[in-house]
Amino acid sequence: MPDLPKKKVGIIACSGEEIAEGTVTRLAALQVLESLRPQQTVTICLPLFLAGGEGDRAFARFHPTIAVDGCEKRCAARSTEMYSGKPAVSIVVGDSVPANSAGLGSARRLNEAGMQAVGQVAEQIARHVDRLLDGKWDRRSGQPLASSLPQEESGTRQATCSCGLGVPVQTLQVAGREVTLTALPLIFAQFREVGKLPSDSTKTELMRAVKIYNPVPSEEEAAYAQAVMQEYAAFCRGSS
C-alpha cells in the first residue's frame, strides 16, 4: 500500500433529529472529532452519499469508517454500505447505553444522563479509532503513548469535516468506456514524489495500490493497467 496522505478514520453519525439517541450520535462524533482524536478522524455528512459526487461516495472506500446510529434502523451503517463502502464498525447507541429516549432528555436538549451517554459513546468510538489505526496505547491509563500518535496542534480545535473535499477521483477510458477510480490522483502524486518512473514494475505496484481502493474485475485487469499506465505517463510528463 502506498504511503498516501495520513490515514484517518471516518466517523459517520446518523444525526437522527427525531430522537434523543440521534443527538447522542452527533455530539459523541463531534466530541471525538474535536477533543478525543482530532488528528486521527474526519467526518462526512451522511446525505452527501446521495447529494454529493463520486468523491464523496468514495469516502468509506478510502477511510476505515465507524457508523454511529441512534436506533436499530441503522440508517448510517446501512446507507454507508449501500452508497460508499461497508463500515469497519457499526455502533448503535441503544446497545451501548441501555436507556430509552425519555431517559436521555429530548432530541433538542439532552439531560444529564443524555450527556453522560454522549461521553460513553464517544469513548467507545475513540477506542475503535485506536484499534483501526493500530496505535500504541498505555493499556492501564487508556491514553495514547506520547510518540505513537501525531501531536495535536495548539490553538482552537475544530471537527474535520469532509464536506466539499471528498476523496479525489480520476476518470479514465478503460476498454472504450469511462471508469472513475478513487484516490488515483493521490496515488500518482505519491509514486511521482518517490521517483517511480513509468515501467513494468511501476505498473504492478500502481495496480496493487489502485486495487486497494477500487474494484477491478480480474478479466479487465490488463485493460485497467494499460489505462492507468497511460495516465501515469501523462501525469509524469505534466509534472516534470
Place this chain on the structure above:
Amino acid sequence: MKEKVLIVPCSGIGKSLGTVAREGAYAVTEDLCPERTKLMPLALLVLGEEETRAAVSGAKAITIDGCVRACAAKVVEGAGGTVAHGLQVLDACRRHPDLKPSGIAELDENGRKLAQALAEEVKGLVENLTEEVSHA
C-alpha cells in the same frame, strides 16, 4: 389541515450552519407551528425505505440547508418529495449580518438568534402553504 408540512433540516455535523438549520427546524416543529409541521430526519430519507418514501411522496417540504451543497433539498427531491421552499442558512446570514453564528455542539447567542429568525421565516412559509391547501 390534514397534510403536515415536512421540515427537513440539514444534518451537518462539522459547521455552525448545520446546527443553525437544525435548531431552526426544532423551533418551527416544537414551538411555532407544531400542529402544521413534522420534522423529517434526513438519515431516514438517505436510507430510502419504501415507508419513508411514501411519507414524503406528495407531501410539501421546506428544506433548511446549512451549505450550498443543499443535501436536504436534493435528498427530498430524490425521495419523490416536493420542495416547496428550499432555504439556505447562508442566505439567512446575509439577511442578518449582525448575527454571525459560532459553536457547533452548542450555538452561541448569535447562532440562537439566527436560528430563531430563520424559524420565524419558515413559520410564515408554513402559514402560506397551509392556507393554500385550505383554500384549494
